[in-house]
Amino acid sequence: MTAKPDVPALKQMFHALGLRGTGARIAVYRALAAAEKPLTHAEVSELLKDAGFDNASIFRNLNDLTDVGLVVRSDLGDHVWRFELRGSGKQNHREQHPHFLCTDCGDVACLPDGAISVRKVKGAPKALSSGTVIVQVQGLCDVCSV
Amino acid sequence: MTAKPDVPALKQMFHALGLRGTGARIAVYRALAAAEKPLTHAEVSELLKDAGFDNASIFRNLNDLTDVGLVVRSDLGDHVWRFELRGSGKQNHREQHPHFLCTDCGDVACLPDGAISVRKVKGAPKALSSGTVIVQVQGLCDVCSV
């Protein structure tokens, strides 16, 4: 779960995508890999602040990784961008799964794929039936609903 | 569908909620009532620009209406705030329904309540089983998926 890919493997992966294997890039990737939920730009910056990377570099790296498809950028409904690794096989993050956002405390949880099912309905976009949709759920988490 | 509540009724409703029945407020409310999908602040401003209302007033009214619960403010996943009337009975907007956001053109559609079903899963927040959740769906709309 918290297993981080080793640096040479990361460099190779980046290189295959036309990106250099820089320290900031690797650090950003590993921060996301170690996280169990999507992280905001601020959270990534916080995690890496000891390493001294510039805020803009982290931001650009997040976007670069998103551009090449390694990372997914999404807004879970609270007007905050969050970044998450697009799962690659045995990672803890599968291809795509629903997210749950607590409307009170803002906490985020990843839901199992089976938690949500989409049904094709008359008049609805065809994408619903092909399953190529991203689902986000908002509500009160168990802590805040007490 | 495009039927707008008459002004006296609106004033009465606002008054009951501790809000005055001002021109800007009524105009904003009716703009939302006439829309068939959530509108952005910019879209509301655009609709009302002929009336000469200030941008800030529209913004504050949207927030005021949200504060008293007449309007729901949500971010459908594209980092843009959208405002929608919270349905009151026979309105075209029911209590709460899922929204569909096209990830390509940004168009928004309202989905029928039955399009999405949520299943309680081990480890997931309890809110899922009580049905008190808001669901958002992203994907390609029929136009963009061609």
Next chain:
DNA sequence: AGGCTAAATGCAATTGCATTGCATTTGCTA
């Protein structure tokens, strides 16, 4: 009906985050 008071408005200014420009540094390749 007239006046009063706080809410609402208009306008300008400010905030805060996202994003960019540019000179410098640094991977990577030949």
Next chain:
DNA sequence: TAGCAAATGCAATGCAATTGCATTTAGCCT
């Protein structure tokens, strides 16, 4: 290892959301 384009750091910019404040106005109270 020399050279070049990508990446970085820092500061500056852009832009939408939000606020401050003086003025106007709706609704209440005689």
